Amino acid sequence: MSGVALIGFGAIGRALAIALTGDTAISMAGVLLRTGSDSRDQVPGGLPVVEDTAGLIALAPSVVIECAGHAAATLHVPDVLRAGIDVILASSGVLADPQAAAEFEDAARAGGARLILTPGAVGGLDVLAAARLGGLDRVVYTGVKPPAAWRGTPAESLVDLDRLTNAHEIFRGSARMAAATYPKNANVAASVALAGLGFEATEVRLVANPATTTNRHRIEASGRFGRFAIDLDNAPLPGNPKSSALTALAIERLVRTRFAAVVV
Numbered sequence: 001m002s003g004v005a006l007i008g009f010g011a012i013g014r015a016l017a018i019a020l021t022g023d024t025a026i027s028m029a030g031v032l033l034r035t036g037s038d039s040r041d042q043v044p045g046g047l048p049v050v051e052d053t054a055g056l057i058a059l060a061p062s063v064v065i066e067c068a069g070h071a072a073a074t075l076h077v078p079d080v081l082r083a084g085i086d087v088i089l090a091s092s093g094v095l096a097d098p099q100a101a102a103e104f105e106d107a108a109r110a111g112g113a114r115l116i117l118t119p120g121a122v123g124g125l126d127v128l129a130a131a132r133l134g135g136l137d138r139v140v141y142t143g144v145k146p147p148a149a150w151r152g153t154p155a156e157s158l159v160d161l162d163r164l165t166n167a168h169e170i171f172r173g174s175a176r177m178a179a180a181t182y183p184k185n186a187n188v189a190a191s192v193a194l195a196g197l198g199f200e201a202t203e204v205r206l207v208a209n210p211a212t213t214t215n216r217h218r219i220e221a222s223g224r225f226g227r228f229a230i231d232l233d234n235a236p237l238p239g240n241p242k243s244s245a246l247t248a249l250a251i252e253r254l255v256r257t258r259f260a261a262v263v264v
């Protein structure tokens with residue numbers, strides 16, 4: 001088996017295809033699109049396009065990258081894992097649903113494959129996961145994005161995003177609720193929860209702020225290890241103000257790591 005296959009060809013998928021095409025050590029195996037998808041015209045010529053899970057598995061990739069959202073992850077990822085193919089999951093928030101989390105894990109075990117979470121738009125998950133082994137007391141994640149990043153989300157019923165003049169907290173609660181309520185904006189909250197204190201105990205604040213042009217993420221954690229805080233100020237991806245460019249880079253790094261002799 002060789003190569004990388006994508007589920008979805010939106011802002012992250014396009015960035016990955018550009019970054020990985022032409023690399024001599026890594027080949028692109030193909031892309032899974034929905035039937036009639038607008039993205040078809042943007043897929044580089046010669047790259048196979050498939051429309052269902054069986055077609056994706058038939059490409060025999062060494063790894064599949066999911067970058068299409070929670071529904072697509074639920075639809076395709078368990079079967080890909082059961083077929084023995086590793087999956088890099090961008091839409092980590094799908095695991096906030098205990099039933100989905102159990103199904104994904106069972107599928108990975110059944111197929112002898114690995115479900116790999118990307119740090120995505122944040123960093124510090126290594127610190128959090130190590131600190132957790134010694135015991136964590138508190139983890140707080142705060143995500144701040146410009147109003148445009150909250151369009152098409154429940155924030156629209158809380159505040160007039162077009163007329164916002166000050167920062168407005170649009171969500172405060174558990175990582176589980178954040179991931180379910182903001183599936184395209186709070187995957188980071190889910191990844192922080194999975195690395196640290198879990199979906200219930202991880203505290204999340206989401207903010208719409210007209211004064212920012214970047215996607216800001218702050219993780220604060222304390223426990224027996226001590227304490228840490230990490231701040232990221234991320235440029236958004238062209239084509240999707242919700243998603244940080246760092247997310248595509250973090251996935252690219254995971255892919256390169258799989259094919260590298262020395263792993264940093």
Ligand SMILES: NC(=O)C1=CN([C@@H]2O[C@H](COP(=O)(O)OP(=O)(O)OC[C@H]3O[C@@H](n4cnc5c(N)ncnc54)[C@H](O)[C@@H]3O)[C@@H](O)[C@H]2O)C=CC1
Pocket residue numbers: 007008009010011012013032033034037039066067068069070071072075090091092118119120121122183184185187188191237239240242243244247
């Ligand atoms: N872990 C993290 O830090 C982050 C995770 N994400 C996740 O990555 C996902 C993708 O992000 P973007 O590329 O920025 O979104 P996007 O909206 O630009 O692209 C998503 C693409 O997936 C396609 N799609 C939807 N359902 C599909 C299906 N069933 N099969 C095939 N394609 C399907 C859509 O048509 C669209 O072209 C987000 O929805 C989110 O779940 C995004 C940003 C950060």
Ligand SMILES: O=C([O-])CC(=O)C(=O)O
Pocket residue numbers: 121183184185186187188189215234242243244245247
């Ligand atoms: O890319 C980002 O800044 C974060 C994001 O959308 C998510 O966590 O789903």
